[in-house]
Structure formats: C-alpha cells, structure tokens
Amino acid sequence: MTDVETVAKRRVRKAETGEREKGARESSTLQLRPARIPDATQIVQLIARYANRGMMLHRPYGEVLENIRDFVVAVDRGRVVGCGALHVVWDDVAEIRSLAVAEEYAGRGIGRAIVEALVVEAERLGLPRVFTLTYQQAFFEKLGFVVVDRETLPHKFWKDCFKCVKFAYCDEVAMARELE
Numbered sequence: 314m315t316d317v318e319t320v321a322k323r324r325v326r327k328a329e330t331g332e333r334e335k336g337a338r339e340s341s342t343l344q345l346r347p348a349r350i351p352d353a354t355q356i357v358q359l360i361a362r363y364a365n366r367g368m369m370l371h372r373p374y375g376e377v378l379e380n381i382r383d384f385v386v387a388v389d390r391g392r393v394v395g396c397g398a399l400h401v402v403w404d405d406v407a408e409i410r411s412l413a414v415a416e417e418y419a420g421r422g423i424g425r426a427i428v429e430a431l432v433v434e435a436e437r438l439g440l441p442r443v444f445t446l447t448y449q450q451a452f453f454e455k456l457g458f459v460v461v462d463r464e465t466l467p468h469k470f471w472k473d474c475f476k477c478v479k480f481a482y483c484d485e486v487a488m489a490r491e492l493e
C-alpha cells in the first residue's frame with residue numbers, strides 16, 4: 314500500500330464518521346486513493362464545475378492524463394467526489410493544484426484529507442516545501458499554509474502561469490507550507 318493510501322484511509326475515517334452522523338442510510342464506501350486512468354473524465358468534470366465559475370483553472374483531458382500520477386481522488390460508490398494534485402516544480406518545491414470537492418460532499422474533511430495525502434507524498438519525495446495559488450486562503454490556513462510573496466516562487470512555475478487567461482490580472486493568493 315502506498316503512503317497516499319495509508320494516510321487516506323486514516324483521514325477518510327473522519328469523513329465517513331461525518332456521513333454516519335448525518336444519518337446516511339447506506340454505508341459509505343468513501344475511499345481516497347491515487348488516481349487511475351479511468352478516473353480522468355470525472356476529474357475533468359469535477360474541476361470544470363468550479364472552473365466554469367472562475368474559481369480554479371480548467372484542466373483539459375489530455376493534461377489530466379499526462380499528469381494522472383500527480384492526482385489523488387476521493388471516490389464514493391464509483392463516483393469521483395474529490396480530487397487534488399501534487400505537481401513537482403523544482404527540486405525544492407511542488408505545487409498543490411486542481412483541488413476540488415463536490416459541493417454535496419463539502420465540509421466532511423475530504424479536502425483536508427486530500428491535501429494531507431499530497432503533503433505526505435511530497436515528504437516521501439524529499440521536498441521541503443509545497444505551495445498553492447488559491448482563492449481559498451482560510452481553508453489552506455487551517456492546513457498550516459501561510460501567505461507568501463509570489464515572487465518567491467520558482468521561475469519554472471511561471472511557465473504554467475503564462476498559459477493562464479488571468480496572467481495579467483491574477484488575484485489568487487500564493488501560500489506555502491514548510492514540510493518536515
């Protein structure tokens with residue numbers, strides 16, 4: 314079992330407990346695991362829900378496939394209800410990106426579980442730091458991230474930013490978390 318799966322099992326327990334407390338009739342099959350190729354379509358669709366509202370960047374199908382090993386997914390009864398990716402940018406930093414939890418599953422600890430699983434993976438890789446660009450400052454603060462000057466992010470990171478329609482007027486907050 315990978316580190317991601319181990320941490321996922323531990324973290325998802327909280328989400329399952331939340332579901333039981335909400336009185337769900339069917340027992341939950343909520344599972345957090347590394348993404349697989351057949352998940353790619355649902356990942357694109359989940360991200361699109363928020364990207365269509367300008368809350369995050371779209372990820373085209375081909376890009377998700379190429380980076381499928383970056384992704385962790387939360388799955389309930391075969392449905393992808395959460396996703397997030399860890400993308401190595403340089404030898405000392407990776408980006409946490411494409412984080413999304415379906416609205417009907419919000420507030421159950423799934424977002425936290427995904428980020429923690431990605432952090433464990435970053436630590437396994439030997440990275441000292443992860444960062445994210447986000448509108449969800451309060452959420453990431455709860456997970457130990459602090460606001461940083463975006464100028465401190467590695468130059469290689471900007472190659473993705475150049476592709477973004479918001480490049481000239483980006484209002485996302487840069488946040489980072491130092492790792493053990």
Ligand SMILES: CC(C)(COP(=O)(O)OP(=O)(O)OC[C@H]1O[C@@H](n2cnc3c(N)ncnc32)[C@H](O)[C@@H]1OP(=O)(O)O)[C@@H](O)C(=O)NCCC(=O)NCCS
Nearest residue numbers: 363412413414419420421422423424425447449451452455
């Ligand atoms: C942001 C998002 C990933 C949170 O997922 P979630 O599963 O609902 O979050 P969790 O239940 O794991 O919340 C973890 C903690 O953060 C808090 N939190 C969640 N969303 C929050 C928000 N928008 N603002 C402030 N706190 C938030 C929760 O209350 C919880 O706090 P607690 O541990 O003290 O109880 C989800 O709302 C989402 O997909 N948003 C739209 C897409 C998006 O903006 N993605 C981020 C792109 S970088």
